Amino acid sequence: MTMSQTLSEFDAKAAESGSKATERFKSSGKRAALEVPKERVSLLAREVLEAVYATIRTHKVTYDEYNALKEWLIGVGEDGEWPLFLDVWVEHVVEEVATEDRKGSKGTIEGPYYVPNSPEQPTPGRLPRREDEPGTELTWRGQIRGLDGSELAGGKVEIWHADGAGFYSQYAPGLPEWNLRGTVLADEDGNFEIQTMRPAPYQIPTDGACGKLIAAAGWHAWRPAHIHVKVSAPGHQQITAQLYFPGDAHNDDDIASAVKPELILDPKPAADGAGEEMVYDFVLDPED
Template identity: 75%
Template sequence: MTTELSEFDAKAAESGNLATERFRESGKTEALEVPKERVSLLANEVLAAVFETVRKHKVSYDEFNALKAWLIGVGEDGEWPLFLDVWVEHVIEEVSTEDREGNKGTIEGPYYVPGSPSLETPAILPMRADEGGTPLLFQGQVRAVDGTPLAGAHVEIWHADDNGFYSQYAPGLPEWNLRGTVVADAQGNFALNTVQPAPYQIPTDGACGKLIAAAGWHAWRPAHLHLKVSASGHQLLTAQLYFEGDQHLSDDIASAVKPELVLHPQARGDAAGNEVTYDFVLDAARG
């Protein structure tokens, strides 16, 4: 007898290795040409920081060997995308977008999947008939820095379900569950219906979880919507939007929360659930 798996059977190594495979297939490093001088500079400074830590804290061979074993485990579990996206990406994002005049963004995270279904506004994200969570109407406008509406802008959205799992990274979920790309109207306006996601812990049964347990940290991320907002002639905005009142806004394990990214949903007057309006302002593409 074959037992059908559900999202609660998700394993860190399975989702981690899938995230690793997706990163390899993404093409993000295909055009990368870094001068040797730049590689030498960065590598030497990272190593110098490691050396300083070893000397300052008198790191022992036992601790060094534990580190080697853990690093091997991160690779075996395919969790380098998770590790880097949770603990490092927020600083990369910060320095990469510091000159922008438009909306603040934040990290992409490891669970993005390109090619989600294209939906005309007003839209309903793909979801199960019995999808858990509070219904949410998310609406707004996409504009340029000078206020010009950006007709036909794409608002790509994905998020975890009410149990904290992402489609395509946990078994038993429909392929595009809670994922879609909404096309704004001629005035840059968009509206989509979904459900509010729940806070969740990053996977704790793999190498990253071992680090969290060994350090006495928590593994929680506040509930959030992931977005990529784009329009011709403008810079892509990658963001996460959070919800007022979430207990992990101030101690997000991924350090990705910014005050500008916190939503303040209100009860809908015409239907069950909540609604929120949030506008996106995109910077012009670099020349």
């Protein structure tokens, strides 16, 4: 590649995005030391290993298959794709268990592409975008409330999503740093309005180790179009969710198993004829 050539989002590679996801996880604070009794570590590790042993015995796994698995596991690490693998195939169950006692709005997985500290702006907010940003204009209005129906002041909505080609800023080259990422501060009544663009469905990266698993298993790599959010308000539990669009071909077979009926949106043609508009509110549980 010459100095005059410029990379675009379509030049994104699994190893590069995987490396960024790994680096971001390491700096996120999620690796903080966790005091877990040895008995629990032993219990969880032993049960995982027993499940592996049972699979080997039941299906008579061969040495060739074992070595192929070993090679693949090494590749996941070399490609930096452990965050992708875990967030796509494991996180949805962790989220299910972690939020099973909540009475408010449903949430779902965070995924590997969250970036903290996105630029803040008061409602109505407009997410940063390119002048020629492809796609359909989308205006989202909503309100943040408590379980008792009270309007929550001091709330905010962190939002991020793929662009009209299915790529995320900071994980694909050629995109502005905060493209289609931002934090919108709700008003004193918990109301917010966000102007953005409708995202596209996309395939998770398939040119790395996760893609090799998908190909070997004959799976598809598609995620339905979705909008990521983290919604919070003082004195209440933050909710992490993804909002989906009706009619998407992969709402029923999302590779990340993250779609829930409660998270399906209902966009309508905008009253002014410019794109679409929708209403979706959040109800937050109080902090424990």
